[in-house]
Amino acid sequence: MGDAVRSGEKVVSVQNVFKEFRRDQNSIPVLRGINVELDACEYLALMGPSGSGKTTLLNLIAGLDRPTSGNVIVCGQNLGQTSEGDLARWRSRHIGFIFQLYNLIPVLTAYENVELPLTLTPLNRRERDEHVKAALQVVGLADRMDHYPRQLSGGQEQRVSIARAIATDPTLIVADEPTGDLDAKSASEILDLMQRLNTEFEKTIVMVTHDPAAAARARRTLHLEKGVLVNDVSSAR
């Protein structure tokens, strides 16, 4: 965990953020004055209708994009003022990504997919091997590490992608509809796993979802509507 977190600061601090996309002459306002703070070990579900700006907000928090105005401070870094190259390096250290369509590299085995983000770290081969095996152990796929993505079920692929997200031991995990493409049983397994990451491994998680059942697993739920946060529900778990 980063130093900023240890000293009691917020992991995520979104301050009065506006985001517009420009298309030709028009600018489309997508986020309009967002304020959110997340403590360490929080698990936030972000809900809202399609087009309300959930992915846009998630991308800002993950350092994939920069706000039009306002501040996004994550793990002590003000992302709006960070160069693209530095952002890439920062993401590799602090963020784990889980996508709706898993987005594993088809030509790499489960093991190699999990190893991929580790190749950006100074770890040597043996240390990488330990990390990869530990991560695959957590998601219960140690026995499938030599399989290619096409040899795995959707749920298994998503578990590999979770292993990839946690291999570097990031502070924050962002997940954009991680169960959106799965059947109920696989979805429930994924949600169990994410809950474990939160409780057992103390990861801070932001998850976008359309599924109220998924949102119910989080500690806190936020609703976005037309670029504004409408209500903040902390579920008593």
Add this chain to the structure above:
Amino acid sequence: MKSLKYIWRNITRNRLRTVLTVLSVGFSLSLMTVLYGYMEAQESWGTEAAKYNRIVVMNIQGFFGQLPISSVEKIRNVDGVRAAVPYAWYGGTYQDKPMPFAQFATDASQAFQVWDEYKLPPEQLKAWQENRQGCVVDRRLAERWGWKIGDRIPLKGTSYQFDLDLQLSGIFDSPKNTDSLWFHWIYLDEGLQQMNAPVTGNAGTVFAKIESSDAIPGVIKVVDERFASSDNPTRSQTEAAFAQMFTDMLGNIQAYIRNIGLAVVFSLSLVAANAMAMSMRERVTEIAVLKAIGFSKGRVLGLILGESCLIAMLGGLFGVGVGCAFLQVLHIGIPQFFPFPIMEMIGPWTGAGLLVAAGIGLVSGLVPAVRAAQLSVIDGLRRVV
């Protein structure tokens, strides 16, 4: 070398496309190899020829003009000329094979003085001189056909209506494979006379050995002046210039082929670029994911350029290999035009071929690589959602 594995997997993900790209690059480079091999052969002939102080005298009209046999004696009498012989192309078939090797009608009394770098044992020279139907051959030629001294070598005339019934008198050694057989000019001419052939007494060309390289310009001047007012004015030149003439005859064609070669290389690098661009388009999301998890622009650029270069260099290896194999076939088939051993050239050519291939790889990978490096992660990820 983690990324090399990834690059290799990407190369093998669409095998057909990779194979086609490798073949197209390989084809263009094998063409280049053969072309440059040919030009190399021409050049080495020229530089080799300059060492031996020989001149070639021929009719001013070129190969189709005649040079009476009496001119040989006149050339021998010029100051600075050490020896001179007629040298006429026969061009017969052997065992029904057209152009099996080079055959020249010459003069046994001075041939090994004109080509004094060729070695023939004295007793074999004597045997040749005393046998009207005798001939001598390059050792490599004798080995190729399995000839031994005393063997009969019948040749069928094609341009001449007169067949030769030759007997092997000697086997000579030369620095480079000449792929040649020499027989008596007089044997050919008497045969033609008996048949009342339209052209007799023709020396073809005359090769002369000059005392020193300094004497060459003077000798050339004197010879050409002496024949200037005769029925058959001459054009004399150094053997190197003579070799150059063959090159010049193909001169325009050579420039033409060279340009076509370059055009082929260029167009095939566009083909490779297109293939690369297509496989990148299929991988937009993947590249976006790489960038999301922290791959820098430079790393993405390197991955893609590495891939395009590796594909092109596989093509390069393949192309140089095929090209060298083809040159080797030419070397064995028509060694008088491709006298040098290909094996000596393979090293530098492979190096140069790989360099050109890497260039093709860079050119073909550049646009897709820059595009991928510039790809916006959120746009790339949005494509699937």
